[in-house]
Amino acid sequence: xxxxILHRATxxxxxxxxxxxxxxxxxxxxxxxxxxxxxTWFMTTPIGYLFMVGLTWAFFTHMMSGLRHFVLDIGAGxxxxxxxxxxxxxxxxAIVLTVGLWTFLLxxxxxxx
Amino acid sequence: MGDGTxxxxxxxxxxxxxxxxxxxxxxxxxxANLVLMSWFVFSLVLLGDYSHASVTGWISxxxxxxxxxxxxxxxxxxxxxxxxxxxxxxxxxxxxxxxxLTLLNLAAVGGGAFCIFNxxxxxxxx
Numbered sequence: 517x518x519x520x521i522l523h524r525a526t527x528x529x530x531x532x533x534x535x536x537x538x539x540x541x542x543x544x545x546x547x548x549x550x551x552x553x554x555x556t557w558f559m560t561t562p563i564g565y566l567f568m569v570g571l572t573w574a575f576f577t578h579m580m581s582g583l584r585h586f587v588l589d590i591g592a593g594x595x596x597x598x599x600x601x602x603x604x605x606x607x608x609x610a611i612v613l614t615v616g617l618w619t620f621l622l623x624x625x626x627x628x629x
Numbered sequence: 630m631g632d633g634t635x636x637x638x639x640x641x642x643x644x645x646x647x648x649x650x651x652x653x654x655x656x657x658x659x660x661a662n663l664v665l666m667s668w669f670v671f672s673l674v675l676l677g678d679y680s681h682a683s684v685t686g687w688i689s690x691x692x693x694x695x696x697x698x699x700x701x702x703x704x705x706x707x708x709x710x711x712x713x714x715x716x717x718x719x720x721x722x723x724x725x726x727x728x729x730l731t732l733l734n735l736a737a738v739g740g741g742a743f744c745i746f747n748x749x750x751x752x753x754x755x
Contacts, residue, residue: 528715531708538701539740545688546747549681556679575666582659589656621674 519603523581526574534571569618576610651710658707665700685751694752698745705741709733 544555558564584606587593593602676687687693712733720726 524711524715527708527711531712535705535708535740538704539744542701542744542747545681545685546750552681552684575670579663579666582663586656586659617670617674624677 519581519584519606522577522607523585526578526581530571530574530578533567534574537567537571569614572617573610573614576613577607580606580610580613651713655707655710655714658703658710661699661703662707665696665703668696669700688748689751689754691752694748697748701741701744701748705737705744709737712737 540555544551559568584593584602587602593599672687672693676683688697713730716726716729716733720729
């Protein structure tokens with residue numbers, strides 16, 4: 517139940533917020549360094565980081581529940597204990613991947629900004 | 630619609646036989662998204678330097694631009710399908726639903742075209 521709601525919320529959330537930022541990012545890149553400067557300024561504000569970390573989490577959550585859906589779509593994984601285990605593990609693995617990726621990025625690039 | 634018998638009330642209102650195609654295309658684009666988004670995340674993480682010069686230098690390489698254009702087309706397609714299902718599930722007034730789906734398709738095709746054009750601009754070094 518929760519995994520299903522999360523799948524829809526993260527997918528449709530990315531479809532709106534993620535694609536709006538993708539449009540801005542590519543538009544700014546093509547417009548030149550000044551427009552790109554405005555984009556990077558916004559993305560490195562606390563709200564910008566909230567967007568980036570939020571989208572990373574949404575991406576991994578949607579990816580994990582999507583992979584789970586593929587398994588269920590081929591008719592496997594409906595045993596109660598297996599089904600329950602992956603419904604818990606999918607969002608947990610997504611959080612681990614999100615924390616792991618951002619820990620790596622922040623350690624490598626030496627903090628925010 | 631029939632004369633009010635059980636079968637008459639439902640006859641002709643059944644499956645429009647388009648659901649399976651939508652459902653399958655959603656899965657096909659999901660598989661392509663998994664491949665393209667993995668490429669995108671790995672490339673961005675490995676890039677490290679996110680200055681304008683570095684990012685445009687990376688994205689204007691033929692391999693990156695082609696992958697990026699495929700990603701844009703595929704992600705917008707998959708997103709359009711997901712939002713279509715959302716609208717169909719929660720917007721019940723047929724006029725509002727028609728309007729919402731129309732706006733969604735305009736935004737999806739327009740946004741995708743804008744993104745692909747920008748990648749092309751970078752690739753051809755304008």
